[in-house]
Amino acid sequence: MTRTATRRLKPAVATTLAAGAILGSVATPALAATGTGTADQAAKQAACLAVVQQHAKDLIAARQRSLDALTTEVDGAAHLTTTDRAAISTVISSTRSGLTSLAATLAAATTCQQAHAADARIFTDLRVYVIVEPQAHLLLAVDHGLDGLTHLQTAADTIATAITAANTDGKDTVPAQAALKDLQARIADAAGQLATAHTEAAALTPSAFNADHDVTAPARLAARTGRQDILAAVADVRAAVADLKK
């Protein structure tokens, strides 16, 4: 689901310019002073309304397609917890409802200004690309991390048992014990980071983004740190195993 900002931005900018030019003409006092000007104004209002309605229709359709793709992705994510799956589905469902409602509002608009107001709500109320999709992917990421921790805990338990057996044999296990200690610390830290990432991700809303455009950063930072812990823990497992096999 790779998208480029450019691809999304260009049509929007073009439509903004077109609608803005029409609106500017509508508001020209000189034209409004004559009968012909009034007719022109009405025609331009109608043209502006059509432009904005079509633009909004395209925006809504693109977002519905993105939500379709996200739904498919979430449905196929076997590692996702039941709670997170339900939460993401709820957000997708409510966002779809919001888009459908806005589509109806836009279709019923009789002035360019009304259409503009409804069009703006596609962004401010729903935030498909800056909140809904990132939020879902953050939760998917966290759940992958939690799966990783489950595997690492299995590895830690296995290594602890192997160290005990090796100690019984009189083998020097100091390096393996050090690796195990670091492994356990990494697991604990990763668990904390992933919990933070989950909490931050779960709290994301369009209104939070409207107040702070960097609102997803804490969740991403925590998830990234958790991943680094997991990679370090994997290295610890390999180090402990290598020492025990000496």
Place this chain on the structure above:
Amino acid sequence: MALAACAPRAGTAAPAAPHRTPAPVSTAGRASAAPTAASRTDGTGTTRANSPGAAPDVLDSAAAAALRAADDAGRDATALDQDLSQSTPSSEGTNP
């Protein structure tokens, strides 16, 4: 809409997933697969006593299991990274 009901998972109960199911460990071809008791037979057929307390098969088995778990964790870290790369907010464009 906030995901308030979405509590952090304890991290112990892993739902079944194809890539997380450890493959059965084959012992075929492993000369030391069977003799884990007090004695073992060397390549000449001579039965020798094990070194005191040695259990190389146990250690080998534990090492293999730990490495498999580490591999799985590494794959999860890769998947996490891929999800994370898609979590960066992209442009919403501009509204007219």
